[in-house]
Amino acid sequence: MDLVPALARWLHFLAGIMWIGLLYYFNFVQVPALKAAGADGTAAGITKHVAPRALLYFRWSAVVTWLAGAALLGGNFVGAFTFSKGLAGIGIGAWLGTIMLFNVWALIWPNQQKILGMKPATDEEKNKARRVALLASRTNMMLSMPMLFFMAGGWSHRALFGL
Amino acid sequence: MKNPLDSIWGTIISGLILTAILYLAAMKFLT
Numbered sequence: 053m054d055l056v057p058a059l060a061r062w063l064h065f066l067a068g069i070m071w072i073g074l075l076y077y078f079n080f081v082q083v084p085a086l087k088a089a090g091a092d093g094t095a096a097g098i099t100k101h102v103a104p105r106a107l108l109y110f111r112w113s114a115v116v117t118w119l120a121g122a123a124l125l126g127g128n129f130v131g132a133f134t135f136s137k138g139l140a141g142i143g144i145g146a147w148l149g150t151i152m153l154f155n156v157w158a159l160i161w162p163n164q165q166k167i168l169g170m171k172p173a174t175d176e177e178k179n180k181a182r183r184v185a186l187l188a189s190r191t192n193m194m195l196s197m198p199m200l201f202f203m204a205g206g207w208s209h210r211a212l213f214g215l
Numbered sequence: 216m217k218n219p220l221d222s223i224w225g226t227i228i229s230g231l232i233l234t235a236i237l238y239l240a241a242m243k244f245l246t
Binding site for chain 1: 233238241246
């Protein structure tokens with residue numbers, strides 16, 4: 053067994069669990085919790101102490117996941133992204149993961165900085181940022197489903213997939 | 216029409232449908 057792919061797979065899973073785990077935390081727990089907390093005036097506890105920490109691990113675990121995945125693909129990197137024979141399944145997963153990484157850094161994080169007051173923004177800009185960040189986060193949650201389907205099965209079960 | 220991504224269940228159902236569409240498209244065009 054080659055050491056680099058073994059370590060890359062391990063790291064890819066560790067970081068990936070943190071990334072997608074925090075994505076599901078945001079969507080299943082924090083968004084509805086903030087709605088309830090806003091009603092009784094306790095939202096600051098979440099926005100000040102919880103959300104910045106969760107976002108820190110969220111955005112950097114996304115980077116580590118992608119880099120470890122690229123290392124795991126190794127010489128198959130280009131073949132996967134161009135859907136070469138036998139690599140199409142994992143390639144679809146890789147493309148979906150890449151789009152999700154883009155959403156984290158280009159849409160979710162910059163807008164969350166405005167929402168949480170890390171960047172100056174008017175109330176109107178904050179409202180717009182809330183909408184963009186929510187939809188980008190929900191888009192990533194939606195994409196995570198086919199991404200995991202193809203990532204989990206696209207490599208180990210490619211004969212079954214026929215991809 | 217309401218955006219399905221506004222609700223958790225709408226997002227989950229959209230994810231399932233997208234998975235099926237991508238799978239069928241991949242089987243048709245990439246095999």
